[in-house]
Amino acid sequence: MNESSQTLVEKSFxxxxxxxxxxxxxxxxxxxxxxxxxxxxxxxxxxSQYVWMARSELQHxxxxxxxxxxxxxGVVAAKCGARVILSDSAELPLCLRNCRRSCDVxxxxxVPVIGLTWGQVSxxxxxxxxxxxxxxxDVFYEPEDFEDVLVTVSFIVRxxxxxxxxxxxxxxxxxxxxxxxxxxxxxxxxxxxxxTFDANKNHxxxxxxxxxxxxxxxxxxxxxx
Ligand SMILES: C[S@@+](CC[C@H](N)C(=O)[O-])C[C@H]1O[C@@H](n2cnc3c(N)ncnc32)[C@H](O)[C@@H]1O
Numbered sequence: 001m002n003e004s005s006q007t008l009v010e011k012s013f014x015x016x017x018x019x020x021x022x023x024x025x026x027x028x029x030x031x032x033x034x035x036x037x038x039x040x041x042x043x044x045x046x047x048s049q050y051v052w053m054a055r056s057e058l059q060h061x062x063x064x065x066x067x068x069x070x071x072x073x074g075v076v077a078a079k080c081g082a083r084v085i086l087s088d089s090a091e092l093p094l095c096l097r098n099c100r101r102s103c104d105v106x107x108x109x110x111v112p113v114i115g116l117t118w119g120q121v122s123x124x125x126x127x128x129x130x131x132x133x134x135x136x137x138d139v140f141y142e143p144e145d146f147e148d149v150l151v152t153v154s155f156i157v158r159x160x161x162x163x164x165x166x167x168x169x170x171x172x173x174x175x176x177x178x179x180x181x182x183x184x185x186x187x188x189x190x191x192x193x194x195x196t197f198d199a200n201k202n203h204x205x206x207x208x209x210x211x212x213x214x215x216x217x218x219x220x221x222x223x224x225x
Pocket of ligand 1 (some may be wrong): 036037038039040041042043044066067068069070071072088089090092095116117118136137138139141145148
């Protein structure tokens with residue numbers, strides 16, 4: 001698909017603190033196309049709400065978003081003062097273009113967009129600067145990719161032992177689990193209840209996402225023995 005054959009629709013998301021004294025509105029262009037990475041997934045709104053609530057921790061931190069697609073969480077982090085790098089599969093140039101477009105619409109010209117394919121130790125992965133936080137919204141959606149995602153995360157947290165993966169996933173099957181893979185790749189995880197960051201709602205940030213989808217939030221870090 002070339003640029004001219006794409007139909008774009010801009011969606012706005014407004015994040016507010018409890019008292020309503022601070023707010024942030026971002027616009028995300030979505031492509032009317034059923035492929036992954038072309039529009040905002042329910043998980044992205046929940047992760048963005050977490051980013052918004054944790055914004056004071058993110059000032060001047062380096063944040064890498066994996067499988068960013070249209071990049072709502074990364075855009076929110078950048079707007080909150082983080083140094084953000086957006087990434088999607090090196091083999092999906094249309095998704096990388098979506099990352100760039102979301103930055104352009106939100107006046108973020110200095111956010112780098114890189115091709116990072118999960119599970120591959122590429123020059124782009126090797127040349128990352130020190131990373132504090134990794135964002136991954138709905139990156140655990142295809143069981144055959146779970147290990148590749150965790151290989152990339154494990155590589156980054158070995159180099160940056162304090163780094164954390166903040167990730168949301170949508171419950172699609174009760175049979176899916178990453179527990180054995182976390183153990184294999186020396187990682188551990190805690191679940192973050194949605195009510196602790198005001199995300200236990202069907203409507204978030206002025207959007208009807210996440211709706212009735214069951215979304216969970218986890219923080220994954222290095223397991224030190
Ligand atoms: C379900 S979509 C989620 C998109 C976005 N994070 C969100 O929540 O709105 C999964 C994303 O992972 C990306 N992806 C798929 N396979 C990948 C791979 N092997 N390496 C890196 N990214 C990949 C897709 O291009 C897509 O952007």
